[in-house]
Amino acid sequence: MSTYSEERRADRAADAEQRRIDQAAAAERRAEREKVADERAARLREQQLAEKGRAKDARAQARAARRAARGASLTAGNVYRKGTLGLVTASALGSLPAQVLHFAGISPMLLPLPLAIEGAAWVMAAGVAYADERGLPVWVRWLLRSLVVGAAGFAASINYTYGTHLSGLSPSDAQTAGIGLAAVTLLGPLLFEVRQWVTTLSAKTGDAQDKARRRHDRKRRRQHRSIAILADRLVSAAPFGELSFEDAFAHAWEIETGTTTPGMTPKLHRRAARSLAALTDAQHPSDRTQQRGAGWLRRRRPIEPLAIESVDTSTNRSRADLGKSTPVAITTVEPRPALPAPVVIDLVKPVESIPVRAVAAESVRPRRATGRVPAAARSSRPARTADQLLDEARSATADWPVKELTAEGIRKAVHTSPAKARVLRDTLRGERSAAPVDAVA
Template sequence: MSTYSQERRADRAADAEQRRIDAAAAEARRAERERTADERAVRLAEQRRTDRTRARTERARVRSERRAARGAALTPGNVYQRGTLALVTASALGSLPAQVLHFVGISPMLLPLPLAIEGAAWVMAAGVAYADERHLPGWVRWFLRLLVLAAAGFAASINYTYGLHLPGLSAPDRQAAGIGLAAVTLLGPVLFEIRQWVTTLSADTNSPEERARRRHDRKRRQQHRTVAQLADRFVSAAPFGRLDFETAFAHAWEIETGTSTPGMTPRLHQRAARSAAALAHAQTTLTGPAPSRRWRIGNLFRRRPVALPTPTANQDEATEITVNRSTPDLGEPVSAPVVAVPAPVALEAAPVVDLVKPTKPAPAATPRPVRSIPPAARSTRPNRTPDQLLSEARKLTADWSDEELTAEGIRKGVRTSAAKARILRDTLRAERAQAAAGPGKAAA
């Protein structure tokens, strides 16, 4: 009996435990459902907020785009162009019916005439725009403008006549109608032509740099016409786009003047050489005190020989240093060497002419004293012989490479003239060439 009771209690306990487990599971499922529903509600709320934010951003973007489009459409240029087209359309709509009624009133067969006249004016006006776009010659544009004026003028005269004969109007009203129809007929082509003219000028407007470049090109062609013509020949002879004008102009300048320096000519090189020689002579030559002069009436008509300053020992080297580099190294034409001008031969003295009759014979004119250079101011450096110069050049250029062996470097290092520096350069190059060829011949 006790066993049955125990089993019943065990069964009831098991049932109670199962009910607790089932209740706990149901509670867990309910909590999970609530949690899932809460999460879903949160996601939906977040999605709604995101959608509202996106829609607000999209509306703001659309409004800004519309505002930008309105701003771009309402610029002065667009308003002018579109307004001109609207006025041109209104002009055509106002002038064409009067022409149609005029010609149809004469005969229905004349209906194509107003269309042809009005169409000719607008087609020629479009031809002017096409000529501006293609950069055709000016006479083509003016010819098309004359055709536009002829067609529009003929149409305006027809409309003016039609307005004067309108029935049911007083004389002033008919006059006003005729003038209005003629004006509106001419207004369209005139406004279209002004619009095209303004557009062409706006397209041709460039920056100040472009205008300055055009002025420079125009001035260069005026001042160097021969060089510019030769450069144009080079550009036209080369394939299209292969040779630019600047390169052709530089090549033409070198051909015409013999120098690659822009602006320099043989005459300017001679002036530079003479100026450099005069500066070197002035720096190495000192003049003595100025002689006293006694002016007489007879001396005014008498020429005296001019005495040249005595050349110094190294004057032949100083006068030949004309530029910082030798002429062959620069690729420029060799200018004429500066030589001392010989003293002019003294002419016979002219007869003395006295304005006042002298009571005694006029004394003979005393010759002007000749300027002399003080011994202390003369150069004490002896004039070197070619062998001495060659020896100094060998010592100086012993460790120089073939590229460094130039007349300019030798001139500055040895302190001699450009002509002697070139001779020394050629001699040293010949010695190096002979020395380089010597081992080869020996090996052979």
């Protein structure tokens, strides 16, 4: 009996525990569903806010675009062009009815004449614009302008006659009406022609950059006339469109001056070399001072002791009336000690010099007495002409690259002076740079 009761209690406890577990699971599922629903609602709210923000941005961009379009359409050029077209349309609407009524009063068969006369004026005006666009000769434009003036003048005379003969108007009012109709007839073609003239000038003038470019081209042609003429010849010799003027000008500059640097000439290169040498000497004055001081000390003659003459200067002197010379008593004294060699004081702080060119080492031998050099001591090598030096330099530097064509290297190779070596360097470089152009030509 007790066993059955215990089993029943155990079953009821197990059922209660199962119900509790089921309730907890249901509550957990319900909480999960609520969480998912909340997350979904949050996402929906975020999407709605993002869509509202995008729509707001799109509206702002549309407003900005409309403002920009209005600003672009309200520029001076657009207002002038569109306003001119509006005035031209108003002129045509004001002049055409008077012509139609005039010809219709004469005969209904003359109704096409107003359209032909007015249309001829406007078609010829459009022909002037087309001639400007295509760059036709000037006489074509003036012929079209004369046709415009003829057609518009004939239409204006018709409108003036019609206005002065209107019934029911006083003579002054009829005169005013005729003048007004004639003026409005001529105003349309005149405004259209002025508009076309202003548009053509604006296209030719361009912006500030175009003006600066044209000013530069004029100045370059004026200052370098011969090179510009040669560049034009090169452009005309090449097939159409294959050689630009800038490339032709660069080739012409290299042909005329021998250098590829724009604006540089052999004369300017020599000036640059002299300026560089002067700058190098100015940057290192201490080395030059020391060299001059050392050279002065080497060239200075040694100080010799002076012989002291006899005190007696009135007797015992050789004369022409004496039979023989009287020996002079010379009192010897101790020679003066030699003065110490002067010390060269460098007042400028020495700066490490930059090797620019080779300097020949100074000789330690004493300076030789000046005078004519004997024939035996002269060099037996004959003086070479400029052409001979150039031939020797060509043969010596035939396999040298252009960057190694220096004055010092050429001087050592042909054994000549630095000045002649610089001239040979410029000549050889000019020949090397001009060779490709000659080969192409």
